[in-house]
Amino acid sequence: MNPRDSLRTGVIHCEDNLRRLAEMPAESVDLIYLDPPFFSNRTYEVIWGDEAEVRSFEDRWEGGINVYINWMRERVHEMHRVLKPTGCLYLHCDWHANSYLRVMLDSVFGPKQLQNEIAWCYRGGGVSKKRFGRKHDTILFYAKGKKFFFEPQFVPYSPETMKRVGKKGLRVNRTEIDVERGAHMPDWWTDLNALQTYSPERVGYPTQKPESLLERIITASSRPGDIVLDPFCGCGTAIAVAHRLERQWIGMDISPTAVGVMQLRLERQGAKVDLIGLPVTVDDLRDLRPFEFQNWVIQRVHGTHSPRKSNDMGVDGASFMEHLPIQVKQSEKVGRNVVDNFETAVERAGKHKGYIIAFSFTRNAREEAARAKAEKGMEIKLVEVSTLVEAGTDRITPQLAELFPKLPKSFLDLPLPASRTKAARPSADDLIVSDRTLEIVA
Numbered sequence: 001m002n003p004r005d006s007l008r009t010g011v012i013h014c015e016d017n018l019r020r021l022a023e024m025p026a027e028s029v030d031l032i033y034l035d036p037p038f039f040s041n042r043t044y045e046v047i048w049g050d051e052a053e054v055r056s057f058e059d060r061w062e063g064g065i066n067v068y069i070n071w072m073r074e075r076v077h078e079m080h081r082v083l084k085p086t087g088c089l090y091l092h093c094d095w096h097a098n099s100y101l102r103v104m105l106d107s108v109f110g111p112k113q114l115q116n117e118i119a120w121c122y123r124g125g126g127v128s129k130k131r132f133g134r135k136h137d138t139i140l141f142y143a144k145g146k147k148f149f150f151e152p153q154f155v156p157y158s159p160e161t162m163k164r165v166g167k168k169g170l171r172v173n174r175t176e177i178d179v180e181r182g183a184h185m186p187d188w189w190t191d192l193n194a195l196q197t198y199s200p201e202r203v204g205y206p207t208q209k210p211e212s213l214l215e216r217i218i219t220a221s222s223r224p225g226d227i228v229l230d231p232f233c234g235c236g237t238a239i240a241v242a243h244r245l246e247r248q249w250i251g252m253d254i255s256p257t258a259v260g261v262m263q264l265r266l267e268r269q270g271a272k273v274d275l276i277g278l279p280v281t282v283d284d285l286r287d288l289r290p291f292e293f294q295n296w297v298i299q300r301v302h303g304t305h306s307p308r309k310s311n312d313m314g315v316d317g318a319s320f321m322e323h324l325p326i327q328v329k330q331s332e333k334v335g336r337n338v339v340d341n342f343e344t345a346v347e348r349a350g351k352h353k354g355y356i357i358a359f360s361f362t363r364n365a366r367e368e369a370a371r372a373k374a375e376k377g378m379e380i381k382l383v384e385v386s387t388l389v390e391a392g393t394d395r396i397t398p399q400l401a402e403l404f405p406k407l408p409k410s411f412l413d414l415p416l417p418a419s420r421t422k423a424a425r426p427s428a429d430d431l432i433v434s435d436r437t438l439e440i441v442a
Contacts, residue, residue, distance in 0.1 A: 009227060009248035012239075014259045014277040017231040017252040021078035029082050029250075030149070030226035032089040033217055033238045035209065039068045039097040069100050075231065076108050082229070085145040088115075088221040092209070098138040109142045115150075116141040116187045120213065122194040139217075151220050154182035155191060185216075192216070203261055205235035214241040222247055236262030243271045256288070257295040282359070282386050286330070294328045297357050300388050301326070314345035315354075325349050329358035336364040339380055343372050346380070353379040360384060 007028045013020045079089060089109070093101050106114065118139040127133050157165075192212050195202050201211055214237050222228055224246040230238040233251040235258060242249040243266060253259055256278055266273050279285050285293055298305050298317040303326055305317045317326040325346050329338065339356065346354040361382045369380040 007227070007250075008274065009250055010272055011274040011276055012233065012236075012251040012253070012259055012262055014253065014256055014275065014279075016254055018075050018078065020252055020277075021075060021082060021231060024078075024082045026081050027084045027087075028227065029229045030084055030087050031218065031222040031247075032079050032083060032087070032229045032231070033092070033214065034079070034090070034230060034232050035092040035207065035234065035238075036072060036232045038094050038207070039065060065097060065100055068097065069104050072101065073104050073108070076105065079229075079231065080108050080144065083144045086148045087144050088148055088150075089142045089144070090217050090221070091140045091142075092120075092137060093140070094137050095134055098140070102140055105140055105142055109144065113142050113144065114140065115143055119188040120192065121188060121190045122192070124194055124196065141221075149221060149223065153185040153216055153220050155185050156182045189213075189216075203235050203265065205258070205261070208235050209237050211237055211241050214238050215245065218242055218245055218247060233262055234258055236265050240265055240269060243269055256292055257299075260299060280389070282389055285385055285389070286359070288330075290330055293330045297328045297385070297388065298326065314342055315349060319355065322353075324351055325354040327354070327356045329356065332359045333362050334358040334360070334365055334382075335362045336368045339365045339368040339372070339382075342380060343376070343378060346378060352377065353381070355381045355383055357383045357385060357388070359386075 006025055076091075083089060089105075091101060091105065102114070102117070116139075118141060119136045120139055121136040123135065192210060195208055195210050199210075202208060218228060218238070218241055222242075225248065227248045227250065228238065228242040229250045229252075230236075231252045233239060233253040236251060239249040239251040239262070251262060253262070259275060259278060263273050263275060279288060279296060285296060288296065294316055295305070302320045303317045304320075304323070306315055314327055315325040316328045318324060319326060325342075327338075327342050327345070334356065342354060342356055346352075361384070366382060369382055372378045372380050
């Protein structure tokens with residue numbers, strides 16, 4: 001039986017990729033591209049589109065570089081196992097850990113299996129007064145076996161070369177070279193710039209790569225119909241390009257927020273997407289990281305996120321139609337003090353009503369909500385997470401009727417976060433970009 005026969009493609013797995021990789025059949029994938037969290041000890045916050053929805057993606061690794069490399073090694077061993085004998089792997093990294101990652105990859109694949117250490121050079125970002133500007137990432141290209149597929153890529157000859165060659169053509173070692181085709185692509189890439197702030201491709205993910213970069217990699221190391229795997233999908237650039245280039249694809253990411261963005265991005269391209277592992281029970285939601293839990297709640301009611309993750313004055317988002325304040329608590333037995341403080345936040349927002357969403361509430365919390373309505377005419381709705389899990393767009397409980405008005409009929413009816421225009425540019429405090437577009441001056 002061909003291992004690929006038991007492998008589902010066109011699927012995004014929302015879970016730890018180590019567990020999912022371990023369940024995949026051996027020698028079933030043609031190409032793996034991974035852009036793992038960089039070892040930069042930073043927490044990325046990013047604003048998604050014009051709705052200024054805050055998402056947070058962590059690349060903070062407790063315990064230092066050895067912990068990070070061991071964490072990566074476990075996953076790379078599984079990636080090596082699932083690669084076909086003719087398959088290839090491209091690992092994208094920056095200066096923080098590239099040397100450590102290369103040594104680790106050598107130990108798994110063998111040092112002779114390194115085909116290229118590609119330098120992807122780009123422009124933009126800040127400068128440092130203490131060192132040369134860090135303006136390149138490294139892409140480590142390994143083959144699993146001695147025989148592997150590779151389609152050479154070409155770059156146009158310089159105008160000087162074309163002028164020198166003229167009509168006589170170009171001969172190298174007595175071989176006629178086709179000057180429309182260009183020169184063989186070297187292992188330093190200077191023709192593909194990083195995504196700029198206002199690029200129409202940008203969906204707001206902090207380490208998003210340009211589609212042209214993935215198109216070069218996928219075209220060079222796979223054929224139409226081959227299976228491309230990205231175990232750290234992020235916003236889904238690799239699998240979106242793979243779909244456009246008529247490859248089969250599999251994506252993995254631990255973030256439900258990122259998976260939602262990928263689903264919409266691919267379905268807009270006409271792809272049929274299967275999702276596996278998204279939180280579906282109350283216990284699943286308890287296990288989410290706090291920012292992912294907050295994102296799930298706000299998305300579940302089709303609300304909008306607060307522009308800031310911190311210092312939000314007690315308001316995490318706003319309801320779909322009336323833009324009423326929403327506060328999200330990943331807690332049991334939320335008490336009176338939370339309700340009391342939220343009343344102040346609702347008043348500050350100039351609203352008459354708001355929602356607190358949590359796993360459960362105390363009797364005192366419900367009494368405080370009743371007091372606010374009786375004395376101030378303010379409605380503080382206390383919504384339990386279980387009701388969000390159980391509610392469907394065609395079966396809304398009275399408690400949620402005002403929180404779910406006029407919902408879109410399907411996920412595709414929701415707008416894709418739009419690229420920013422200059423007029424909608426966020427403030428410097430609102431937009432935190434990655435190390436590749438902003439040089440931190442020590």
